Amino acid sequence: MKVILPMRHSSSRARTRIAAAVAIGAGAWMTSTAHAAVDGGGGGAAAPAQPGLLTAIVNAAIVYGIAIVISFATALMITLMNVVLARRGARETEQA
Amino acid sequence: MNTFYEIFQGIGTLVDSTFLSMLARLSLLLLGGLLIYLGKRGTLEPLLMIPMGLGMIAVNAGMLYLDPVSAAKSERLPPPAIVTPAAAPADPAAVVAPVAPAAPMRVKGNMVVEPLVKDNDNLMYFMGVDFLQPVYTFTFSNGLIACLVFLGIGVLLDVGFLLARPFESMFLALCAELGTIVTFPIAVGIFGMSYGEAASVSMIGGADGPMVMFTTLKLAPHLFVPITVVGYLYLGLTYGGYPYMMKLLVPGTVRATRTSKKPTRDISSGEKLAFAIVACGALCLLFPMASPLFLCLFLGVAVREAELAPFVKLIDGTILYGATLFLGLMLGALCSADVIFDPVVVKLLVLGITALVLSGIGGIFGGYVLYFLKGRRYNPLIGIAAVSCVPTTAKVVQKMVQEEAPGEIILPEALGANISGVITSAILCGVYVALVPLFTQAAAQ
Numbered sequence: 001m002k003v004i005l006p007m008r009h010s011s012s013r014a015r016t017r018i019a020a021a022v023a024i025g026a027g028a029w030m031t032s033t034a035h036a037a038v039d040g041g042g043g044g045a046a047a048p049a050q051p052g053l054l055t056a057i058v059n060a061a062i063v064y065g066i067a068i069v070i071s072f073a074t075a076l077m078i079t080l081m082n083v084v085l086a087r088r089g090a091r092e093t094e095q096a
Numbered sequence: 097m098n099t100f101y102e103i104f105q106g107i108g109t110l111v112d113s114t115f116l117s118m119l120a121r122l123s124l125l126l127l128g129g130l131l132i133y134l135g136k137r138g139t140l141e142p143l144l145m146i147p148m149g150l151g152m153i154a155v156n157a158g159m160l161y162l163d164p165v166s167a168a169k170s171e172r173l174p175p176p177a178i179v180t181p182a183a184a185p186a187d188p189a190a191v192v193a194p195v196a197p198a199a200p201m202r203v204k205g206n207m208v209v210e211p212l213v214k215d216n217d218n219l220m221y222f223m224g225v226d227f228l229q230p231v232y233t234f235t236f237s238n239g240l241i242a243c244l245v246f247l248g249i250g251v252l253l254d255v256g257f258l259l260a261r262p263f264e265s266m267f268l269a270l271c272a273e274l275g276t277i278v279t280f281p282i283a284v285g286i287f288g289m290s291y292g293e294a295a296s297v298s299m300i301g302g303a304d305g306p307m308v309m310f311t312t313l314k315l316a317p318h319l320f321v322p323i324t325v326v327g328y329l330y331l332g333l334t335y336g337g338y339p340y341m342m343k344l345l346v347p348g349t350v351r352a353t354r355t356s357k358k359p360t361r362d363i364s365s366g367e368k369l370a371f372a373i374v375a376c377g378a379l380c381l382l383f384p385m386a387s388p389l390f391l392c393l394f395l396g397v398a399v400r401e402a403e404l405a406p407f408v409k410l411i412d413g414t415i416l417y418g419a420t421l422f423l424g425l426m427l428g429a430l431c432s433a434d435v436i437f438d439p440v441v442v443k444l445l446v447l448g449i450t451a452l453v454l455s456g457i458g459g460i461f462g463g464y465v466l467y468f469l470k471g472r473r474y475n476p477l478i479g480i481a482a483v484s485c486v487p488t489t490a491k492v493v494q495k496m497v498q499e500e501a502p503g504e505i506i507l508p509e510a511l512g513a514n515i516s517g518v519i520t521s522a523i524l525c526g527v528y529v530a531l532v533p534l535f536t537q538a539a540a541q
Contacts, residue, residue, distance in 0.1 A: 051539045053285025056294070059535050060280040064273075066527050070382065071270055071520050074375060075262035082259065085367060 105160040109204045120433035121156045128152030128428065131332075140332040141488065143417075144424040148328070151208075151428020159204050159432075166225065167203035169218040170210055208429045211321050228429055231422055237320070239313045241419055241426075242306035243392040248416025249306075249486055249518065250396015251408055255371055256363040257512035258519075264509075265482070267462060269516035272482035274458025275301025275451035276524050282450065287443050291535045292316040295528040297444055300327045301451030302521030303334055303485040305423075310389055314529045319440065321430050326444045328427050330452055334485050338492055341456045342477055346463075352500040355509060356473040365401040372397040375519070383526025390522060455483045459513075475501075481510035484517030 051059075101108030110118055128149040135145030162170060209228040213219050222229045235241040258265050276298050283294035292315035299311045300323075308327040312320045342351070376394035380387040399407045463479025477497055481490040490510035497506050 050288060051284055051291065051535075053281055055539070056281035056284035056291075059291070059531070060277050063280070063524065063527050063531060064277045066531075067273065067520060067524050068270055070379075070523050070527075071266045071516075072263070074378075074519065075266040077374065077378075078259055078262040078371060081367065081371065082262075082361075086361065089361075 106157050109159040109161065112202075113204075116437075117433060120437045121159070124156045124431055124433055124436065125153055128156070128431075134332075134336070139336045141335055143420050144328065144427075145332055147421055147424030148428035148431075151425045152431045153428075155206050155208050155429045155432050158206055158208070160206065162203045162205040166205065166221075169213070169215075169221045170203060170205055171213055171215065171218060172203050172205070206429075206432065209426070211430055211435065228426060232426060235419075235422070236309075236426060237313070237317075239310050239388065241423055242309040242313075243388050244415055244419040245423065246306045246389055247392040247396045247411055248419060250393045250398075251400050251411045251416070252486065253393075253397055253400070253515050253518070254511065255368050255397055255401075255515060257508050258515045259363045259367060259371060260360040261509065261512050262516075264466065265512040265516035266520070268459060268466070268479050268482035268513040269484075269520040271462025271465070271479060272455050272459035272484075272513075272517055273302060273520055273524055274461070275453065275455030276521070277301075278454050279447055279451040283443075283447050287447065289443070290316070291532045291539070293319055295532050296323050297326075297447045298451055299521070299525060299528070300330060300448040301455040301483075302517070302524060303331055303452060303455065303483045303489070304518060304521045305331055306389065307521050307525045310386070311525050311528055314385060315532050319444070321435050322438060322441050322444055325427055325430055325436065326441065326448045328423075330448045331485060334452065334456075334483065335488050335492065337452075338456055338480055338483075338489060339496055341453070342460070342480060342493075342496055345457065345460050346476055348500065350467070351475070351477055351496065352504075353467065353472065353475045354501055354504055355475045355478070355506050356470065365403065369398055369401040372401065379523065379526065383523075383530055385529040386522065386526035389525065393518070393522060452483075456480055459483050475504075475506055478506055478509050478513055482513035482517045484514060484521050486514055486518055487511065489517075490514040 101111060110121060113121075128151075131140065131145045131149035131152065134140040135142035135149065207226055209226050209232050210222045211232060213222055219229075219233060223233065235244070279298040279301055280294050283289040283297055284291060287294075289297070296308070296312040296316040296319060299308045302308070305324075305328050309320070309324050312323045316323065372394040376390050376398075379390045383390070396411060399411060459479040459482045460476055461479065462482065463474070463476030466474045466479070467476040475497055477493050481493045483489050490507060490513070493510045494505070494507045497504050
């Protein structure tokens with residue numbers, strides 16, 4: 001039986017792109033780790049507490065929640081406006 | 097030879113630098129040329145990339161030694177060491193010999209712009225020296241250019257596409273903000289950024305340059321230059337990169353889906369104007385910090401719908417194109433090696449592309465949801481048009497659909513999603529600007 005792998009059609013250019021993306025990611029990780037090590041090794045004044053990942057996720061969820069409510073409220077406002085204007089249009093047509 | 101380097105200081109400063117610094121400048125020269133080439137070919141947005149590329153070349157080639165006064169005012173020199181009694185060594189025997197005065201440090205700079213100056217006196221000095229300093233100080237560092245571009249975008253927006261299908265468009269726009277939301281915890285939890293920095297870089301996921309600039313000015317002004325440059329570089333890439341993403345995530349047969357068209361009633365200009373007034377008032381009431389952006393966007397819409405022809409001509413032509421020209425030129429001029437090759441830029445590059453990719457994926461996910469909800473009679477590619485970047489993504493989607501299903505017109509749906517994307521990005525900008533100080537306060541307690 002012939003097994004078709006998803007990467008079968010990938011060109012060398014695509015592989016180069018993936019390798020570049022991985023290299024950039026690794027570089028960024030190393031840079032941030034090195035900075036964290038330097039920042040943490042000073043022993044000087046205490047740095048402000050860095051918020052954790054979980055807190056940041058909760059905060060992002062709050063931001064998204066508010067944005068969803070406001071966006072859908074805007075959509076609802078538009079729909080109501082459409083309904084009112086459509087009814088008025090129909091009434092004016094009837095009267096005419 | 098030294099005389100030669102003194103006369104031709106562009107070459108002199110290049111030779112008189114570390115290998116890495118020299119490499120950085122040469123790379124940026126080449127990058128500037130590449131941006132111009134890709135802009136001319138139409139791969140990237142030419143209106144932005146051609147002035148940006150040229151600015152980048154000019155600033156990295158035209159580096160010179162600043163005179164002592166300029167060098168001192170550029171705030172790049174380390175502050176003079178002041179020996180206080182507490183800092184003096186306790187044991188006089190430890191002092192072996194007086195330290196010889198250091199050789200005067202030669203500071204390199206350019207005659208275009210000095211973005212790192214903070215002190216007001218020094219700023220006034222550079223206003224009279226660097227030709228783009230007034231443009232930077234009076235339009236960039238206060239967000240005016242972002243508002244002018246937004247005003248121009250407002251004039252281009254036909255909100256009728258949004259008013260015709262509000263829930264569908266808003267749903268897609270919210271899905272296409274995935275990157276703006278998910279990048280925030282990644283930046284804080286994994287990259288160790290502060291809330292303000294994380295929110296600013298996350299806004300790149302909204303794919304709206306003015307919004308990125310505005311959020312950064314409010315929440316992370318110290319990263320204004322690198323985030324803006326990275327943001328705009330990536331926004332240029334949406335033009336060339338999103339088609340590949342669409343091909344990767346949506347199979348050819350689905351890309352050719354023909355969208356069922358429901359008859360929509362004509363939206364009058366009065367209705368569009370009423371929407372602009374109500375939306376502007378409500379959003380300014382909710383987020384006063386972002387009111388300049390809302391005002392400019394909806395002022396543009398109002399001018400268009402009130403049919404104020406002289407204003408439309410002024411904003412659509414002079415203001416929008418003037419702002420875009422100076423925006424591109426300034427972004428290029430800000431790309432000097434010392435600003436761009438800051439370690440934080442690597443983080444921003446990774447987070448920026450993460451935000452844009454996630455937003456694209458979110459948009460396509462939203463498109464797929466509507467595809468299944470509407471019984472496979474909706475093209476999921478429309479979802480990616482909700483990554484605002486008006487009107488680039490809508491045009492890119494229409495072009496791709498045209499290739500797969502000749503004669504199929506999805507531009508109205510795509511523009512509806514596109515315009516909603518601008519509005520949701522502005523809402524998210526407002527939410528971030530309002531909430532991040534509260535998050536920071538809570539974290540400090």
